[in-house]
Amino acid sequence: MINMIRAEKYRLTKTKGFYIFWGLILLVVILDLATNTIGAIGLGVGIDTDEMPTYTKDIMFLMGNFNFYFFLLMPVFSIVVGEFSDHIVKNTISSAISKSRFFVYKYVICVVYGVLVFLVVNVGFYGLYAIFRSDYGRADFGVYMSRVMGQLPLIVMLLSVFVTVAFLFRKGAAYNSVMIIAPFLFEVILGICMAIPGLKDFSFLSKVIRYEVSTVMFNIGSGIDFMGSYYRNILIACVAITVLTFLIGYSSFKKREL
Amino acid sequence: MRDVVIKTHNLTKKYGSFTALENANMTIYQGDIYGLIGRNGAGKTTAMKILTGLTDQTDGDYEIFGKSSKDSASIRRRVGCLIENPAFFENMTAYQNLRYYCYQKGIADLSKIDEVLDFVNLQDAKNKKFKTFSLGMKQRLGIAFAIMDNPDLVVLDEPINGLDPIGIAELRDTFHMLAHERGMTLMISSHILSELYALANRFLIIDHGRVLKEISKEELDNECSRATVLRVNDVKGTCVILERDHQIKNFKVIDDGEIRIYDEHLKTAGLNRSLVQSGIEVSQIFEAGISLEEYFKKVIEEEER
Numbered sequence: 001m002i003n004m005i006r007a008e009k010y011r012l013t014k015t016k017g018f019y020i021f022w023g024l025i026l027l028v029v030i031l032d033l034a035t036n037t038i039g040a041i042g043l044g045v046g047i048d049t050d051e052m053p054t055y056t057k058d059i060m061f062l063m064g065n066f067n068f069y070f071f072l073l074m075p076v077f078s079i080v081v082g083e084f085s086d087h088i089v090k091n092t093i094s095s096a097i098s099k100s101r102f103f104v105y106k107y108v109i110c111v112v113y114g115v116l117v118f119l120v121v122n123v124g125f126y127g128l129y130a131i132f133r134s135d136y137g138r139a140d141f142g143v144y145m146s147r148v149m150g151q152l153p154l155i156v157m158l159l160s161v162f163v164t165v166a167f168l169f170r171k172g173a174a175y176n177s178v179m180i181i182a183p184f185l186f187e188v189i190l191g192i193c194m195a196i197p198g199l200k201d202f203s204f205l206s207k208v209i210r211y212e213v214s215t216v217m218f219n220i221g222s223g224i225d226f227m228g229s230y231y232r233n234i235l236i237a238c239v240a241i242t243v244l245t246f247l248i249g250y251s252s253f254k255k256r257e258l
Numbered sequence: 259m260r261d262v263v264i265k266t267h268n269l270t271k272k273y274g275s276f277t278a279l280e281n282a283n284m285t286i287y288q289g290d291i292y293g294l295i296g297r298n299g300a301g302k303t304t305a306m307k308i309l310t311g312l313t314d315q316t317d318g319d320y321e322i323f324g325k326s327s328k329d330s331a332s333i334r335r336r337v338g339c340l341i342e343n344p345a346f347f348e349n350m351t352a353y354q355n356l357r358y359y360c361y362q363k364g365i366a367d368l369s370k371i372d373e374v375l376d377f378v379n380l381q382d383a384k385n386k387k388f389k390t391f392s393l394g395m396k397q398r399l400g401i402a403f404a405i406m407d408n409p410d411l412v413v414l415d416e417p418i419n420g421l422d423p424i425g426i427a428e429l430r431d432t433f434h435m436l437a438h439e440r441g442m443t444l445m446i447s448s449h450i451l452s453e454l455y456a457l458a459n460r461f462l463i464i465d466h467g468r469v470l471k472e473i474s475k476e477e478l479d480n481e482c483s484r485a486t487v488l489r490v491n492d493v494k495g496t497c498v499i500l501e502r503d504h505q506i507k508n509f510k511v512i513d514d515g516e517i518r519i520y521d522e523h524l525k526t527a528g529l530n531r532s533l534v535q536s537g538i539e540v541s542q543i544f545e546a547g548i549s550l551e552e553y554f555k556k557v558i559e560e561e562e563r
Contacts, residue, residue, distance in 0.1 A: 007361035014350055086345035091403060094310035094339045094413075096362050098331040258312045 004097075004105040012078060021074045025117075028067065029125055032057070033132055038064050041214075055222065056137045058129045062122065062147050063221035066214035069158055071121075072114045073179050076159065079110050080166035081175050090258055103253045107163050107246065114159040115152065122148045143223075150220045150231070153238035154213060160242040164249035186212070211237065260287040263411055263443045264309060268318035271304050271467075278304040280467040281318065286445060286460075288410075291437050293458030294447035295554055301467040302447040303342060306413050309445075310339045323410070335363065338409035340417060344400025348389040352380055352399050355388060356406060363407050374402040379428065393420030401429070405436065412436065413445045418453055426453060433457055455550040463557050470557050480510065484547030485518040486526060491539040493517060503532055518546070 012018045032038055038060040055063065083089040083106075093099055123145075130138055162179065169175045190209065193199050209215060216234055224231055264286040271279040279301040286292045294302045307313045309320060311330060319326060323333045346355040356371045375381050378398040383391070391399065397420055404412050418426050430453065436442040448454045454461070461478060463471040473481075490496045493511055500506040500519070509519040526543050533540050548556065 003362055003364040007358050010354075010361055011347065011350070011358045014354055016349070082347070085348075087342070088345045088347060090312055090341055090345065091359060092362060094312055094341060095334055095337055095404075095407070095409070096359070097334065098311060101331070255314075258307070 001105055001108070005109060008079060008109050011082075012075075015078055015082075017074060017078045021071070021078075025071060025121055029121065029128065032061060032125070033128055036133060036136060039067075041067055041070065056139050057133065058126050058144060059139050059147075059221060059223075061125050061129070061221075062144070062151070063218045065118075065122070065151055065221060066217045068118055068121075068155060069183065069213065070180070072117065072155070072159060073162060073176070075113050075117065076110050076162040076166050077172065077175060079113070080106050080163060081170065081172050084170040085172065087258065093258055099256070099258070100250065100254050103167065103250050106167075107160075107249065110163045111156055111159045115155060118152070118155045119148065146226070147221055147223065150224075150226055151217055153235055153242075154216060154220075157238040157242045157245075158213070160245045164245040167249045167253045183214075260289060262286070262321070262324075263288050263290070264320065264322050264445070266305075266309075266318065266320040269305065269308060269315050269320055270317035271301075271308060271313070272316040277467050279308070279315075282464070282467070282469045284462050284469065284472055286411075286443060288443050289437060289441060290460050291433060291444045291446065291458045293454040293461045294445065294464065295451065295454065295461055295550075296447070296464040297558075300464045302464060303415055304467070305464070306339070306341055306415050306445065306447065310337060310341060310413055312341060335407060336410045337413065338404035338407060338411070339413035339415075340397075340400040340404045341413070341415045344396045344403075346388045346396075346399065346403075349387060351385050351387055352391070352402075353384040355399070356403060359403060359406065365407055370406055374406050377405070377432065378402045394422060394425050397421055398425070398429075401432070405442070408440070409442065411443045411445070415447050416449065417446060418448055418450060426450075430457055451550045451554060461550075463554060465558050465561060468561075470561050478550070478553065480512070480518070482548050482550060482553045484545070485520050486524050487542065487544050487546045488517045488519065488529075488533075488540065489515050489542035490517065490533065491515065491541070495536060495538050496533060499532055499536055499538070500529075504529060515541075 028039065036057060038057055041064075083092070089102070093102055097105065126138075126141065126144055165179060166175050169178065190205075190212075193205055199205060210230075211234065220231070220234075262285060264284065266282055266284050268281040268283060269279055270277070270281055282301070282305060284292075284305075294305070296302045304313070308315050308327075309322065311334060315327070320330075321327075322330050323336060325333050346352075347358070350358070352375065353371060356374070357368065359365075360368055360371060372381065372384070375384050378401050380395065380398050380402060383395060388396070388399070397417060401414065401417055404414060418429055421429065433444055433446070434457070437444055444457075446454065446457060455475075455478075459475045461471075461473050461475070462469060463473070488496060493514060493516075496517055497509075497511065500509055500517075504524075506519060506521055506524070508521055509517055511517050530540055530543055
């Protein structure tokens with residue numbers, strides 16, 4: 001495992017993608033700080049912005065953490081999909097480790113790296129915001145971190161889905177197409193459902209909207225009761241999806257011809 | 259008795275209704291250079307993929323360094339291989355690619371990278387990106403990767419594809435050195451049968467997924483070498499005449515009535531006369547012998563009949 005981490009660290013820092021990835025994240029943070037406006041991608045269904053209370057910008061940054069859906073696609077692409085171009089993966093499987101270990105190691109590396117990125121960026125933003133924009137008011141660090149940690153299971157779940165999809169598709173074009181289009185497709189379908197008279201009040205649809213990832217990120221960021229049923233349901237769903245995607249990825253890759 | 263490195267037991271691989279490998283049995287001993295001969299789609303790469311853990315067999319089993327296929331993951335470090343085309347990270351240099359695999363395999367001594375790059379004559383190109391490499395350079399980098407960890411077994415699928423004649427000759431020497439000086443066991447497939455003949459000491463002929471013949475170089479030479487075949491009624495007497503009267507020592511007694519003489523300058527008329535004068539009945543004298551390529555075709559044709 002240590003060998004794989006060392007190798008991966010070495011390879012990642014030799015790729016342009018690594019620097020583009022961190023450059024983009026830095027750009028978003030700098031733009032947010034410079035303009036004192038939080039830029040965020042959200043599926044935007046079910047959020048009534050008129051009724052939103054006023055939040056400090058650091059909390060709003062957390063509420064927009066669905067951005068990480070798109071940020072974290074990149075490291076998974078570099079770590080997993082890169083190995084499958086021209087069947088490079090054969091070098092490792094044939095002389096270093098087995099297929100099952102390869103999957104587990106790559107999975108762990110992606111999740112650990114993704115979680116580190118998430119923590120570093122959020123803590124970094126808080127620090128920079130406190131230094132440069134504290135006159136606009138800021139959240140208590142403890143409150144801020146509890147919400148960051150509250151969002152963490154969703155990040156792990158997303159990473160688990162990304163890794164499994166990457167192992168299933170193995171081609172850069174397929175992985176990117178599916179993962180980038182999926183949220184927009186979801187939004188379009190949901191938008192259509194919302195436009196159909198009578199369907200808006202359908203309880204299943206309301207639940208989908210309430211438990212959709214960007215809304216959950218938004219809600220946790222804005223502050224929810226971590227002991228309540230809403231968060232408990234979120235946790236159960238996150239654990240279930242994480243375990244399920246791990247098992248699907250593991251079992252399918254183990255049987256896969258290389 | 260040499261140690262067995264690989265032993266397969268009715269190894270079978272099926273893709274749906276297509277059988278890529280059927281009940282294949284082979285034994286590879288330590289220090290062997292084992293040549294796999296077969297047409298495209300014969301099952302050579304499939305066999306290599308199974309033995310290197312890239313795919314699982316449908317049926318049968320194999321032992322590698324005495325471990326069964328189920329436990330083979332623990333001895334992967336003892337195997338170096340290059341299956342199908344050599345593939346590395348395009349935007350990384352030769353050195354960076356090998357360094358990545360050094361870290362992955364836990365090789366602490368990074369000087370091994372320069373050592374193997376020297377070994378395959380790629381030292382000058384070590385800082386060039388893999389995407390700029392010619393096919394021959396890629397093959398050599400693939401071989402460098404395969405031998406980097408001083409493996410006990412090296413599996414190479416078509417390693418001389420794309421190499422120029424000088425490159426092929428250099429690699430031939432390299433393979434001999436790996437086998438004879440470093441004691442590595444090599445399993446090599448190639449379509450260039452003359453090269454494989456020059457390299458290997460044992461051969462496996464495979465077609466349509468079935469093993470047709472496993473043969474040592476000695477046995478192959480016996481069956482293929484250019485020779486003058488004598489069919490006589492007195493083998494013992496003929497041997498005496500060959501040695502005493504004609505100073506021929508390079509011959510082999512095949513069976514009770516057949517002797518093969520491996521002497522390009524043999525004068526058959528003179529030999530025939532002296533045998534007849536000694537009272538030995540000579541029923542046949544003829545030239546025999548075929549190349550490995552011809553032998554391969556013959557085996558395939560026999561099987562198809």
